[in-house]
Amino acid sequence: MHRVRKILSPVALISVLLAAWWIVVARGDGAIFPTPWQVVQGTRELIADGTLVGHISASLMRVGAGFLLATLLAVPLGLWMGRVDAVYDTLNPIFQILRPISPIAWIPIAILWLGVGNAAPIFLIFIAAIFPMIVQTAAGVHTIEQRYLQAAENFGVSRAKLFRQVVFPAVLPQIIVGMRISLGVGWLVVVAAEMIALRSGLGYLIIDSRNAGNRYDLVVSGMVIIGLIGLLLDGLMRLLEGLKSVRWRYAR
Amino acid sequence: MRGEAVGITGRILVRDIKKGFAKDGGRLDVVGGISFAVDDGEIVGIVGPSGCGKSTLIRIIAGFDRPDEGQVLVDDLVQKGPSAKGIVISQQGSVFPWLTVRQNLMFGLNQGSEREKAELADHYTALVGLKGFEKSYPHELSGGMLKRVEIARALVVKPEILYMDEPFSALDALMNLRLRIELLRILEKERHTVVLITHDVEEALHLSDRILVLSPRPTRIQATFEVPFPHPRKLTSPEIQTLKSSILSELGI
Ligand SMILES: Nc1ncnc2c1ncn2[C@@H]1O[C@H](COP(=O)(O)OP(=O)(O)OP(=O)(O)O)[C@@H](O)[C@H]1O
Ligand SMILES: [Mg+2]
Numbered sequence: 001m002h003r004v005r006k007i008l009s010p011v012a013l014i015s016v017l018l019a020a021w022w023i024v025v026a027r028g029d030g031a032i033f034p035t036p037w038q039v040v041q042g043t044r045e046l047i048a049d050g051t052l053v054g055h056i057s058a059s060l061m062r063v064g065a066g067f068l069l070a071t072l073l074a075v076p077l078g079l080w081m082g083r084v085d086a087v088y089d090t091l092n093p094i095f096q097i098l099r100p101i102s103p104i105a106w107i108p109i110a111i112l113w114l115g116v117g118n119a120a121p122i123f124l125i126f127i128a129a130i131f132p133m134i135v136q137t138a139a140g141v142h143t144i145e146q147r148y149l150q151a152a153e154n155f156g157v158s159r160a161k162l163f164r165q166v167v168f169p170a171v172l173p174q175i176i177v178g179m180r181i182s183l184g185v186g187w188l189v190v191v192a193a194e195m196i197a198l199r200s201g202l203g204y205l206i207i208d209s210r211n212a213g214n215r216y217d218l219v220v221s222g223m224v225i226i227g228l229i230g231l232l233l234d235g236l237m238r239l240l241e242g243l244k245s246v247r248w249r250y251a252r
Numbered sequence: 253m254r255g256e257a258v259g260i261t262g263r264i265l266v267r268d269i270k271k272g273f274a275k276d277g278g279r280l281d282v283v284g285g286i287s288f289a290v291d292d293g294e295i296v297g298i299v300g301p302s303g304c305g306k307s308t309l310i311r312i313i314a315g316f317d318r319p320d321e322g323q324v325l326v327d328d329l330v331q332k333g334p335s336a337k338g339i340v341i342s343q344q345g346s347v348f349p350w351l352t353v354r355q356n357l358m359f360g361l362n363q364g365s366e367r368e369k370a371e372l373a374d375h376y377t378a379l380v381g382l383k384g385f386e387k388s389y390p391h392e393l394s395g396g397m398l399k400r401v402e403i404a405r406a407l408v409v410k411p412e413i414l415y416m417d418e419p420f421s422a423l424d425a426l427m428n429l430r431l432r433i434e435l436l437r438i439l440e441k442e443r444h445t446v447v448l449i450t451h452d453v454e455e456a457l458h459l460s461d462r463i464l465v466l467s468p469r470p471t472r473i474q475a476t477f478e479v480p481f482p483h484p485r486k487l488t489s490p491e492i493q494t495l496k497s498s499i500l501s502e503l504g505i
Binding site: 156158172244 | 314334335340344345349350355359360389390391409
């Protein structure tokens with residue numbers, strides 16, 4: 001019953017919204033805004049001429065690269081900050097200042113430093129993705145319950161073992177939460193970044209469709225695809241939460 | 253008789269321990285001067301009213317906390333910090349939830365190949381009656397099973413001393429009794445030295461060679477009782493019942 005409702009009610013709501021959209025557009029006389037059907041037609045056009053796949057993979061590649069770089073740096077840094085108070089006290093204020101700066105604000109600097117190639121959007125995603133992961137990881141280390149650390153201390157194991165079998169697995173659920181947030185923000189940012197420069201990606205598709213002949217059917221198509229891929233990426237990260245070694249966090 | 257050893261020799265020597273905590277700008281005296289000795293292979297039970305400072309005391313003895321005054325000697329060395337020589341079985345439990353039962357038991361093993369460690373771990377898993385649960389995660393186990401994992405994880409490293417802080421208090425009466433019997437069976441073979449904190453007088457009578465009764469905060473040793481009965485003990489026997497009433501009356505009941 002619950003499962004049925006979980007699928008059925010959003011589908012019903014979306015249908016209603018689509019119908020409303022269609023009716024409003026059909027009854028108005030503004031020719032610019034597309035009907036849902038025109039959006040579908042436009043999407044099929046994009047698929048047929050092969051450009052859609054190109055845009056999607058360009059965007060995904062940028063997000064993937066920026067996100068990976070951020071993860072590689074954020075996780076060790078977050079763990080280090082979490083374990084060593086002096087490191088935390090030194091770095092945390094800087095991160096707290098940098099964090100609220102929207103990655104969009106970095107766009108001019110990114111272009112100045114890195115030009116209009118792939119490096120700039122990858123850098124922006126990196127900037128967007130790294131802070132949530134650092135914060136989550138460090139906070140995760142701080143919330144490891146004392147009793148576990150003391151039990152580990154009691155058995156007199158090596159630092160490496162303490163790290164591998166206690167600290168890291170204890171923080172892993174939080175790291176995954178951080179990764180999930182970061183990937184979401186990264187996806188948000190890549191589209192924005194592609195609107196400024198570049199000649200590929202879903203952001204470029206949207207801006208280009210508007211500039212080249214007010215193709216609002218393609219604009220909306222691009223938006224919907226961005227939303228769907230975002231949902232998919234989040235779903236992938238949620239799969240990580242189901243891993244056996246992190247499920248303890250969500251049990252009971 | 254073991255009682256003669258008090259204050260003279262022993263595997264563990266507790267010498268005039270005092271401990272307080274800062275509280276609301278003032279001071280809360282918790283441990284008010286405690287001395288006793290534990291012989292090799294002896295099981296000393298410590299009972300006392302709730303909140304009197306039992307956990308504080310055992311944490312100091314195990315090396316997790318410093319006393320304000322006095323000192324603890326283990327094998328003639330001043331206790332400076334926790335080590336694998338004495339494993340604590342804590343009141344809240346500390347089985348790692350992110351490791352399987354087998355991985356938990358293997359955690360403290362630093363010698364041998366992975367296979368040997370796994371075999372040893374599985375042996376102790378079976379010893380506490382959890383055969384078949386080696387690959388289970390703690391959240392897949394009941395509270396009683398979890399306690400057994402904790403005990404097995406301590407035993408598998410063959411610690412010379414076990415510090416047990418109300419190990420069975422979260423369990424129902426039946427499981428409590430069952431685990432006590434299992435523990436006695438294991439201790440019979442391995443002869444660990446045990447300090448057992450409990451607020452269950454019957455549990456103390458069942459397991460201990462000697463029982464220390466603590467006073468309310470700031471806690472001191474109020475009375476000491478030898479429990480000179482061989483195992484298996486029949487808790488309903490008149491001698492044990494008499495001892496039980498004496499202990500209870502010390503506790504003001
Ligand atoms: N780290 C601490 N900081 C401040 N006060 C503490 C600390 N640890 C214990 N206390 C205080 O010391 C007193 C004794 O606590 P303790 O946990 O040793 O009691 P206990 O005898 O084990 O109680 P219980 O039977 O409920 O387990 C309590 O009043 C507690 O508030
Ligand atoms: Mg206690």
